[in-house]
Amino acid sequence: MTDRIKNDAYNLKKLIREAEALADESMIAFARLKQAMLTARQNPGVEVATGQRALMRLNQAESQAMAMSTSLLRVHDELSQISRETMGDDAIPTETLESEIAPVVAEEKTAPVAA
Numbered sequence: 287m288t289d290r291i292k293n294d295a296y297n298l299k300k301l302i303r304e305a306e307a308l309a310d311e312s313m314i315a316f317a318r319l320k321q322a323m324l325t326a327r328q329n330p331g332v333e334v335a336t337g338q339r340a341l342m343r344l345n346q347a348e349s350q351a352m353a354m355s356t357s358l359l360r361v362h363d364e365l366s367q368i369s370r371e372t373m374g375d376d377a378i379p380t381e382t383l384e385s386e387i388a389p390v391v392a393e394e395k396t397a398p399v400a401a
Contacts, residue, residue, distance in 0.1 A: 291372070291373070292373075295369055295373065298365055299365075302358070302361065302362050302365060305358055305361075306355070306358050306359070306362065309351065309354055309355040309358055310355070312351050312354075313348065313351050313352065313355065316344060316347060316348045316351060317348075319344060320341065320344055320345075320348075323337055323340065323341060323344070324341075
């Protein structure tokens, strides 16, 4: 194994973890936004239906963020497989557990497709 391959592997490991962290941060931001929107809607001077469409769109964005996170987990898993195949015993571990991916894959296969 050359130093360049090893350096590339370490760089990919760092970047995939950064991408996963950003995906998590976006989901946290969506959750905070939803909480603030629902809190604002509880004001007695605001009608109950106010912001309903915005909440529905936010839910859609949250679903897309979760799908992105799942895709990143799959990318991570693929990179880990490539690392094991290419580097053998010198592999740089970045494993994701099959138990983390499999339930999501099964759920996606049964979920209705959004228009």
